[in-house]
Amino acid sequence: MKVILIVPNTKSFDVMPCLSVATLKGYIKERTKHKAKIIDLVFHKNDWKKHIHGIIDYEKPDLIGLSALSFNYPEAIEIASYIKNNFDIKIIFGGIHVILSPQEVIERKEVDIICTGEGEEVLHELLDKSLNCKDIKGIWYKENGKIIKNENRNLIEDLDMLPFPDFEDFEFERYFPMNHNHLPIMGSRGCPYNCTFCSNHALKNRLIGKYVRFRSPENIIKEIDLRIKQYYSKGMKYLYFFDDTFILNKNFVDDFCKRYKKKGFDKRIKWTANVRANLVTDDIIKIMKDAGCYEVRMGVESGNDYIRNDIYNRNMSKEQLQNSFKIIKDNGLTLRMDFIIGAPYETIDMMEESFEFAKKSGGDRIFFARLYPFPGTKIKEVCEKEKMIEKNISLGDRGMPPVNYTKYATEKQVKNLFKKISEWQGKRYFDKGLELRGLRFLFDIFLFLIYYKYKYRLEMNQIYRWNIQRYLLSDL
DSSP, X not given: OEEXXXXXXXXXXOOSOOHHHHHHHHHHHHHSSOEEEEEEOTTOSXXXXXXHHHHHHHHOOSEEEEEOOTTTHHHHHHHHXXXXXXXXXXXXXXXXXHHHSHHHHHTSTTOSEXXXXXXXXXXHHHHHTTTOOXXXXXXXXXXXXXXXXXXXXXXXXOGGGSOOOOOTTSOHXXXXXXXXXXXXXXXXXXXXXXXXXXXXXXXXXXXXXXXXXXXXXXXXXXXXXXXXXXXXXXTOOEEEEOOSOTTSOHHXXXXXXXXXXXXXXXXXXXXXXXEOGGGOOHHHHHHHHHTTEEEEEEEEEOSSHIIIIIISOOOXXXXXXXXXXXXXXXXXXXXXXXXXXXXXXXXXXXXXXXXXHHHTSOOSEEEEEXXXXXXXXXXXXXXXXXXXXXXXXXXXXXXXXOOOOOSSSOHHHHHHHHHHHHHHHHHHHHHHHHHHHTXXXXXXXXXXXXXXXXXXXXXXXXXXXXXXXXXHHHTO
């Protein structure tokens, strides 16, 4: 049988190929007798209907799968609706949003089957049984107008048994200029922490089996060796680890870094990974730096202790954060930091406290985002209780709404703060660009406006930071 896997990115600005869908294709290709093809729409936003129609006409698939996050769920529904109106093909939905909102998704007329957990073994069995859904663990499906809910399937415990992701259908020659030559990779699945705004604690409540799992460092090194052979000559220069917390296990980090250096990869391919402040030590950061890590990414979320710990359940002190910043910067790594604005009981003074904390942090790349109360999360329950968002809203038609005001901060106050943050970021990027390249930076801004923006489909808010990231990476 043949399955087409669609990444529903007709409106989102994705700069990395979709790792989860590539993993599914790799599994089907290497572990089954069936065939899979990926349709990535990031470069077909304006002609996605024609693009999809042509491929479906040519490939004649037996099944179409869409992987949905809460952000792109409306696009997934729109695509599925188009397919149903033009073809007689079964459609299966999977992804984090589907796992956390299964009833909402399966009730959509566009959807025939949903995957309620990890998709590799589900797709394998479904294709082997020629789409006969009876008794397949990990799916819900429709039969004679009724919704049948099969039991859950255990999570895959041994990640080394999974084949490597297959990126064959992604246009890396177009992705690399957008993402500064990074290729996505993942060394683990799951997170042991219970931050109230994150989907991880909600997923742990839904899924069965061991949640936090690691690939062996040897297995990861084998994949990196393959990626260098496949993509180094095509422009790959960096690896982007998508693990929720790369440094959860110090022995894992130590073993991986030793193997990475032994292969000489540290001289050819630099890399970036997520860390958590309470796990950062001078020893572990030194090991990572020595093995070619050039950047660590950290969720700070709030500079206010009450919001960070009591509301977001981060369980880390301001002192731990500041100590981790110092360790990272003292070891010469780039520090990317993320903050969230809009916690239910956050006052405008608390938001300002986060802003001031960020300015004094020494972070190199600092981002502020509005709070998005994802399905199944504890923060969503609080937001609904305080009437900051509607209860039980359908996301298929309007998408995931951000929090625009809190119990103690008005929408206007929040909007004005974001304006102030944006002005600070713009000035900071502009000053950094002049520091790094002088008048050349002004010329590169002009080139961005007349050339790069259109050639690589970049957004206007990248006008400064795209060039600065290019400079910083070229100076490594």
